[in-house]
Amino acid sequence: MQQSQSVCVLGGGTAGWMTAAALANKFQRSAVPVTLIESEQIGTVGVGEATLPHIRFFNQALGIDERAFMRETNATFKLGIEFCDWGALGDRYIHPFGDYGLPTPDNDFHQLWLRAGKVSKVSRLDDYSYPIVAAEAGRFRIPGENPDQIGSNFGYAYQFDSNLFAKFLRGYAESAGVERQEGKVVDVAVDPESGHVRSVTLDDGRTIEADLFVDCSGFRGILIEQTLKTGYDDWSNWLPCNRAVAVPTELNGKPLPFTRATAKTAGWQWRIPLQHRTGNGHVYCSDFATDDEALKTLMDGLDARAIAEPRQLFFTTGRRKKFWNKNVVSIGLSGGFLEPLESTSIHLIQEGITNLIELFPTGELEPYDIDEYNERMGLNFERVRDFLLLHYVATQRDDSEMWRHFRNLTLPDSLQEKIDAWLTRGYVLPYEFGVFLPPSWIAVMLGQNLEPKNHDKRADRIPEADLLRYLEDIRAKTAKEAEATPVHADFLERYLADAPQAAWRTT
Numbered sequence: 001m002q003q004s005q006s007v008c009v010l011g012g013g014t015a016g017w018m019t020a021a022a023l024a025n026k027f028q029r030s031a032v033p034v035t036l037i038e039s040e041q042i043g044t045v046g047v048g049e050a051t052l053p054h055i056r057f058f059n060q061a062l063g064i065d066e067r068a069f070m071r072e073t074n075a076t077f078k079l080g081i082e083f084c085d086w087g088a089l090g091d092r093y094i095h096p097f098g099d100y101g102l103p104t105p106d107n108d109f110h111q112l113w114l115r116a117g118k119v120s121k122v123s124r125l126d127d128y129s130y131p132i133v134a135a136e137a138g139r140f141r142i143p144g145e146n147p148d149q150i151g152s153n154f155g156y157a158y159q160f161d162s163n164l165f166a167k168f169l170r171g172y173a174e175s176a177g178v179e180r181q182e183g184k185v186v187d188v189a190v191d192p193e194s195g196h197v198r199s200v201t202l203d204d205g206r207t208i209e210a211d212l213f214v215d216c217s218g219f220r221g222i223l224i225e226q227t228l229k230t231g232y233d234d235w236s237n238w239l240p241c242n243r244a245v246a247v248p249t250e251l252n253g254k255p256l257p258f259t260r261a262t263a264k265t266a267g268w269q270w271r272i273p274l275q276h277r278t279g280n281g282h283v284y285c286s287d288f289a290t291d292d293e294a295l296k297t298l299m300d301g302l303d304a305r306a307i308a309e310p311r312q313l314f315f316t317t318g319r320r321k322k323f324w325n326k327n328v329v330s331i332g333l334s335g336g337f338l339e340p341l342e343s344t345s346i347h348l349i350q351e352g353i354t355n356l357i358e359l360f361p362t363g364e365l366e367p368y369d370i371d372e373y374n375e376r377m378g379l380n381f382e383r384v385r386d387f388l389l390l391h392y393v394a395t396q397r398d399d400s401e402m403w404r405h406f407r408n409l410t411l412p413d414s415l416q417e418k419i420d421a422w423l424t425r426g427y428v429l430p431y432e433f434g435v436f437l438p439p440s441w442i443a444v445m446l447g448q449n450l451e452p453k454n455h456d457k458r459a460d461r462i463p464e465a466d467l468l469r470y471l472e473d474i475r476a477k478t479a480k481e482a483e484a485t486p487v488h489a490d491f492l493e494r495y496l497a498d499a500p501q502a503a504w505r506t507t
Contacts, residue, residue: 005032008210010185010200010223012038014162015332015349016216017169018058022353024176025062026360035208036173037200039184049162049272049279050078050259050343052435053097053155058350062172067499072168074275075160076255076492077140079131081342085263086448088396093447094258095342096131098154099439101474103147107459109474110442114426114455116467125446127475130154130482139485140257140492150474151481157343159259159272159279168502175504181208185217188227196327197223212327212361215334224320224330231321232336238389238412239317240405241267241339245295246281246311252304254489261341262301265400266294268341269301275492278304283339288402315339317385323377324370329356336381341391344384347435351380376433383434386415387441394419394448419450426452 009020020036027034059069069075080096087093101109109128116122126132131154134140144152174180183202191198199209200223215223224230236242255273262269267284282298289297295310319336323329331352338344355376359369393411397403411419421427422445428438462470486494 005211006209007032007034007212007214008200008208009034009036009214009216011216011218011332011334012036012166012170013216013218013332014166014169014346015218015334016214017166017173018346018349019214019216019331019353019356020178021062021169021173021176022058022357024173024178026357028176034173034178035181035210036178037181037183037185037202037208039182042184049274050081050159050270050340051157052343052347053157054347054350054435055157056155058353064172065500065502067496068502069165069168070158070160070492071496071499072502073158073160073164074277075158076274077257077488078157078159078259079135079140079154079257080259082135082258082260083263083391083444083447084260085397086261086391086395088449089399091448093126093443094129094132094135095440095443095447096126096129096135096154097156098129098131100125100442101128101471102150102153106461107456108438110446111426111456111459112462112467113471114452115459116471118455119464120468122468122471123475125442128471128478130478131156133478133482134485135256135258137482137485138254138256138488139482140488141485150477151485156257159255159274161274161276162346171502171504181206185222188223190227194326195228197227212329214356215328215330216332218333219315219337221320221330221334223328224322224325224334228325228328230325230330232316233318233321234316235318235338235385236316238385238409239339239392240285240287240402241283242314242316243286243291243294244281244283244313244315244339245291245298246279246313247298247302247306248277248279248308249302249304249306251276251278254487255492257488259343263397264297264301265289266297266402269298270340271303277307283341285402288400288405319378319381322374323352324373327365329373331356335377338381338384338388341388342384342436344388344435348380348384351435352377379431379433380435382412382414383431383436386412386418387436387444389415390419390441390444391448394445394450396449419445422450423452425454425456427456 023034080094082094084092146152185200186203187201189198197213199207201207260271266289269282272279284294315337323335332349359373392406421429428441
């Protein structure tokens with residue numbers, strides 16, 4: 001396939017328009033013509049409103065102004081995710097977008113904290129994390145540029161309306177030369193020799209040909225599954241939640257700079273504050289709760305008036321056996337689904353796009369490029385799966401059938417090895433591919449009461465008095481920095497007061 005040939009993206013929504021925008025930005029109009037097909041009659045899932053910090057780099061790569069983007073998507077800032085009632089009823093902790101303490105030449109900060117806890121009473125590890133302390137106080141500011149300073153050693157993400165984000169990216173993509181075609185696909189033509197998709201036919205009779213197709217058709221997987229019969233790895237044995245019900249509410253007070261996930265008896269409930277409303281939803285397993293019970297749990301747990309009717313979603317956790325099959329690449333829900341416990345849905349879309357651009361064919365489709373893509377995406381999905389499963393199995397709860405199920409579950413070897421290394425001496429096995437770095441694993445494991453038996457003995461080199469003084473200095477500096485940080489809502493109002501109009505807007 002030559003770079004002068006064409007790409008067709010099937011499906012709009014977040015996945016489709018992120019893909020189209022990124023390809024248009026990469027190939028600058030005529031180099032690789034990009035067509036996107038979507039139908040106004042087909043809805044999108046559109047409930048994913050929380051993200052990971054990587055989304056900032058996606059926007060920056062496209063040259064998108066942060067303030068214009070935030071204004072048009074009703075976005076708020078996000079410093080992490082608060083987890084309530086996961087390790088035990090009444091527990092709470094925040095998974096921060098940043099490290100704990102400050103980097104030291106010889107020791108990970110958490111190892112120093114573990115060692116200090118053996119000889120003295122120390123503050124919780126959270127008190128040495130600026131994004132946690134700031135989030136708990138409802139405060140936010142853009143990080144500084146010096147990574148050796150407390151107020152710089154963190155990242156941030158966004159909480160936004162994903163439907164508005166898709167519309168925003170549509171404007172960007174069309175201004176960059178993407179051609180949008182309205183219509184439903186009613187037929188797919190496949191080459192009888194190669195098995196490649198040659199064209200799709202729309203409900204008005206038009207036929208659209210392309211050399212590479214990107215399937216962003218959601219759970220339907222029109223090309224990757226309905227046409228190519230790629231197959232699906234069902235992970236319900238590890239992540240059995242298979243349904244969700246979502247509803248928006250009015251804002252209750254000022255929006256906080258974090259997402260909340262509260263564990264329930266048959267799943268968990270999310271709360272995501274935007275500028276104009278709050279997103280709420282209950283993810284659950286139909287084996288442990290009826291739809292009516294799940295809806296009641298959601299509505300009883302709201303802290304403000306609902307402003308729309310609840311919306312029901314059905315899914316099966318897992319991944320496509322191949323993300324790239326023949327000349328079809330599946331991105332978004334067509335490639336797989338992992339429940340939104342750690343805001344990974346949009347990130348996995350981003351990973352799919354990034355890897356596609358890195359491995360984009362410059363001639364004929366090469367099997368080793370396709371194999372590499374599938375290997376990378378497979379690892380990304382499996383490692384997110386393990387991280388999500390950790391939340392369910394690192395628990396002391398046994399108050400419902402679901403929690404008893406997880407306490408008796410046989411884990412994937414990859415996750416069991418991770419837990420064993422942690423419990424032995426607080427070590428987090430590193431990944432080459434995988435979104436969650438050691439601080440994320442530390443946050444969940446300690447937050448849900450997985451205490452290591454030992455610490456790294458290199459931490460013993462520091463005299464006890466010096467170590468305790470060092471920790472107290474970091475704690476005090478963290479508290480002081482957070483106290484000097486503006487209230488999130490006030491910072492947001494000032495930051496967006498003179499937000500520019502998106503470059504492609506004419507009105």
